[in-house]
Amino acid sequence: MDVTFTIRRYQPEVRDDPYYEDFEFEAEPTDRVLDCLNHIKWQIDGTLAMRRSCQTGICGSDAMRINGQNRLACKTLLQDVGSEVTIEPLMGYAVIKDLVVDMDPFFDQFRRVKPFMMNEGSDPERERVQSQEERERFDDTTKCILCAACTTSCPVFWSDEDYVGPAAIVQAHRFIFDSRDDGTAERLRILDDAEGVWKCRTVFNCTKACPRDIEVTKAIAEVKQAAMWGRV
Amino acid sequence: MAQTHTYDALVIGAGGAGLMAATYLQDHPDVKTAVLSKLYPTRSHTGAAQGGIGAALGNMGEDNPDWHSFDTVKGSDYLGDQDAIEIMCGDAPEVVYELEHMGLPFSRTEDGRIAQRRFGGHTKNYGEEPVRRSCYAADRTGHMILQTLYQQSIRKGVEFHDEFHVLDLIVEDGSCRGVVALELETGELHQFRSKATLLATGGHGQVWSTTSNAVTLTGDGLTLAARNGIPLQDLEFYQFHPTGIYDMGILITEGVRGEGGILRNNEGERFMEQYAPNLKDLASRDVVSRAIYKEIRAGRGIDGKHHVHLDATHLGQDVIENKLPEIADFCRTYLGLDPVTTPMPVEPTAHYGMGGIPTDVDGRVEVDEQGNTMRGLYAAGECACVSVHGANRLGTNALLELVVFGRRAGNAMAEYCAEAELEPAGEAPMEQAREAVETLRTRDSGERPADIRREMQELMMENVSVFRTQELLQEAKEKLVDLRERAKSIAIDDRRKTFNTDLTEAWETVGMVELAQVITECALNRTESRGAHSREDYPDRNDDEWLKHTLAFRDDGEVELRYRPVTITKFEPKERTY
Numbered sequence: 096m097d098v099t100f101t102i103r104r105y106q107p108e109v110r111d112d113p114y115y116e117d118f119e120f121e122a123e124p125t126d127r128v129l130d131c132l133n134h135i136k137w138q139i140d141g142t143l144a145m146r147r148s149c150q151t152g153i154c155g156s157d158a159m160r161i162n163g164q165n166r167l168a169c170k171t172l173l174q175d176v177g178s179e180v181t182i183e184p185l186m187g188y189a190v191i192k193d194l195v196v197d198m199d200p201f202f203d204q205f206r207r208v209k210p211f212m213m214n215e216g217s218d219p220e221r222e223r224v225q226s227q228e229e230r231e232r233f234d235d236t237t238k239c240i241l242c243a244a245c246t247t248s249c250p251v252f253w254s255d256e257d258y259v260g261p262a263a264i265v266q267a268h269r270f271i272f273d274s275r276d277d278g279t280a281e282r283l284r285i286l287d288d289a290e291g292v293w294k295c296r297t298v299f300n301c302t303k304a305c306p307r308d309i310e311v312t313k314a315i316a317e318v319k320q321a322a323m324w325g326r327v
Numbered sequence: 328m329a330q331t332h333t334y335d336a337l338v339i340g341a342g343g344a345g346l347m348a349a350t351y352l353q354d355h356p357d358v359k360t361a362v363l364s365k366l367y368p369t370r371s372h373t374g375a376a377q378g379g380i381g382a383a384l385g386n387m388g389e390d391n392p393d394w395h396s397f398d399t400v401k402g403s404d405y406l407g408d409q410d411a412i413e414i415m416c417g418d419a420p421e422v423v424y425e426l427e428h429m430g431l432p433f434s435r436t437e438d439g440r441i442a443q444r445r446f447g448g449h450t451k452n453y454g455e456e457p458v459r460r461s462c463y464a465a466d467r468t469g470h471m472i473l474q475t476l477y478q479q480s481i482r483k484g485v486e487f488h489d490e491f492h493v494l495d496l497i498v499e500d501g502s503c504r505g506v507v508a509l510e511l512e513t514g515e516l517h518q519f520r521s522k523a524t525l526l527a528t529g530g531h532g533q534v535w536s537t538t539s540n541a542v543t544l545t546g547d548g549l550t551l552a553a554r555n556g557i558p559l560q561d562l563e564f565y566q567f568h569p570t571g572i573y574d575m576g577i578l579i580t581e582g583v584r585g586e587g588g589i590l591r592n593n594e595g596e597r598f599m600e601q602y603a604p605n606l607k608d609l610a611s612r613d614v615v616s617r618a619i620y621k622e623i624r625a626g627r628g629i630d631g632k633h634h635v636h637l638d639a640t641h642l643g644q645d646v647i648e649n650k651l652p653e654i655a656d657f658c659r660t661y662l663g664l665d666p667v668t669t670p671m672p673v674e675p676t677a678h679y680g681m682g683g684i685p686t687d688v689d690g691r692v693e694v695d696e697q698g699n700t701m702r703g704l705y706a707a708g709e710c711a712c713v714s715v716h717g718a719n720r721l722g723t724n725a726l727l728e729l730v731v732f733g734r735r736a737g738n739a740m741a742e743y744c745a746e747a748e749l750e751p752a753g754e755a756p757m758e759q760a761r762e763a764v765e766t767l768r769t770r771d772s773g774e775r776p777a778d779i780r781r782e783m784q785e786l787m788m789e790n791v792s793v794f795r796t797q798e799l800l801q802e803a804k805e806k807l808v809d810l811r812e813r814a815k816s817i818a819i820d821d822r823r824k825t826f827n828t829d830l831t832e833a834w835e836t837v838g839m840v841e842l843a844q845v846i847t848e849c850a851l852n853r854t855e856s857r858g859a860h861s862r863e864d865y866p867d868r869n870d871d872e873w874l875k876h877t878l879a880f881r882d883d884g885e886v887e888l889r890y891r892p893v894t895i896t897k898f899e900p901k902e903r904t905y
Contacts (some may be wrong), residue, residue, distance in 0.1 A: 109823070141820030141821050144821075151578075154371075195826050212430030
């Protein structure tokens with residue numbers, strides 16, 4: 096099929112302002128959007144800059160706006176988006192070049208919620224026992240790949256860069272609801288804050304954007320409840 | 328202007344091995360440590376591993392580390408070094424518990440222990456029957472290991488330089504004194520000086536056209552080593568995973584067969600019964616990949632195409648949704664099929680390098696057949712060759728290797744840094760890198776690097792993959808000489824400095840062509856079949872002449888091959904059947 100990719104370019108050493116550029120070529124309906132971007136980079140214009148690595152939706156490098164929706168380019172087939180495709184970088188972070196944005200603020204917010212196991216007792220000789228039900232309780236949020244599709248789809252985040260954002264809350268949820276973790280009070284202190292969970296306006300953009308099908312808005316609601324009662 | 332940074336310990340690569348080493352180094356406040364990665368750490372390919380990490384916990388049936396060692400030795404077709412294998416399998420339960428204590432969310436048994444599943448080549452009582460040894464977190468075990476180790480790095484305050492592409496090692500008078508790296512965001516070169524440097528750069532699957540490997544897995548660490556006179560060990564042994572998604576190479580975990588999935592040909596026949604009567608679909612990967620190729624060659628591929636079926640339809644919705652959810656998602660996303668009701672089209676895909684930079688059991692890089700080491704240089708993970716995988720790796724042993732040997736390397740580096748002095752480093756590697764980068768960035772015309780890359784990948788897939796012959800290898804060797812010449816004069820579009828991945832991809836491509844030459848030379852010279860190296864003109868294993876490791880020294884276009892003995896402790900080589 097003939098396709099047209101309209102890509103928002105930003106080449107800071109060439110010109111000061113961003114611009115849109117069209118690329119026309121042939122592709123298969125079952126090609127990934129990433130295959131098309133690779134085709135452009137490898138055969139038409141090597142100056143196109145984007146991040147990607149695993150190409151199978153697990154590394155989280157290639158989140159971008161595809162026809163206005165945040166998606167992973169490697170998990171989006173052409174047949175799902177049509178032959179006219181507009182590609183833009185994630186919204187809300189400074190663009191370094193073309194589709195590459197500065198992810199440092201995203202990882203800074205991630206680090207704010209203390210995303211690591213906090214355990215008060217000494218480690219047992221073997222594994223800590225955790226029932227299948229306890230393990231299932233936080234399964235959904237362990238799937239997060241830190242691609243930033245959720246955070247950069249959130250209108251609250253667009254207007255307030257200090258908002259911790261859905262991805263960091265998802266990461267906090269993964270520990271708050273893990274029966275082995277003792278850091279709940281500390282995390283809730285961080286999130287029970289004007290820039291924490293209460294900023295969420297339940298718009299559901301994050302849930303729609305998540306390429307891992309995590310119920311992000313639900314996870315945020317569960318953290319809100321925990322923050323309200325001060326416990327899980 | 329060049330920037331210079333000084334650390335005690337440098338870790339190159341932020342996958343499982345690199346992060347494990349870094350978290351151990353960080354426990355030593357006197358050892359100033361930094362991690363350099365050409366990606367953000369969580370993008371590393373450890374995250375793509377699915378099926379599990381092997382450890383004889385015995386949570387779901389009797390097991391012990393000695394059985395694990397035997398299976399690993401047999402799986403390696405007796406080329407693995409048994410002292411290293413004993414360490415790995417012996418340490419396995421402890422490191423798995425350590426990961427659990429770090430917070431890794433393993434799937435659980437009914438009594439709340441770490442859940443375990445069957446995996447290819449892992450058996451009870453020295454080959455009797457399959458054993459549940461693979462500790463898993465659904466089919467996203469690697470993802471959870473990577474996330475957990477990154478979380479620990481944050482907890483411990485590890486310093487990262489993200490998106491720094493290492494271009495060269497600083498080696499003077501037989502010691503490694505740091506690296507030269509390109510900062511992607513600015514295009515500036517940086518010099519990092521160190522007492523100890525760990526190469527943990529991962530695999531080189533991008534040498535082949537059909538691969539499960541990330542587009543960034545370009546063997547950078549191997550190229551860095553080879554260009555500095557360090558030999559590469561056993562590169563002829565490259566694993567083709569039996570079940571990649573047809574035409575895409577995307578990995579379908581062996582965990583599918585571990586849960587009971589069956590390979591079938593176009594007649595619906597469970598053909599592995601012919602090739603491995605005892606373990607059948609759970610034979611080791613080299614055996615299964617060859618069987619699939621043979622079925623396809625005999626005209627029993629599905630619809631005359633280059634694939635067979637992986638049938639999981641009898642496992643039921645529950646098993647697939649709960650134990651193999653990522654696989655189900657892949658199939659629905661990329662194939663538009665549901666594995667609950669429809670078999671998956673699969674073919675072997677380039678997956679894992681058994682060979683790599685030779686090291687001792689503490690990660691020290693060995694520079695000759697006597698095992699002499701280079702001061703200040705370490706390697707761990709897929710880019711290293713300890714050698715625990717020999718001629719063929721068992722599933723679940725890669726994640727295990729990362730953790731066990733990443734930890735040992737981190738400890739050894741900390742010990743070394745406490746005693747060693749920072750050695751002076753000249754500007755020569757920096758200046759050479761600057762000149763090479765500028766030449767590439769400003770060359771007016773030439774072939775596209777992507778064309779060279781593609782041609783090399785297809786050549787290696789055709790000539791240097793599952794089955795090999797003198798004729799195919801000789802042809803590859805000759806064509807690679809030509810590709811190497813052409814790679815010297817490639818030209819890129821992007822002349823700018825900011826985030827110039829046109830440049831870094833071209834750099835990777837040149838390195839991979841050099842690597843392909845070494846792989847081919849090693850394969851050409853080994854006139855026997857062992858593990859993943861299958862020569863149709865020499866179909867038998869030949870222990871009298873070839874029970875030895877290859878060491879390949881690359882000097883510009885020439886490859887010199889030497890050999891070193893295999894360490895055998897308790898398992899004498901035997902005929903290998905499954």
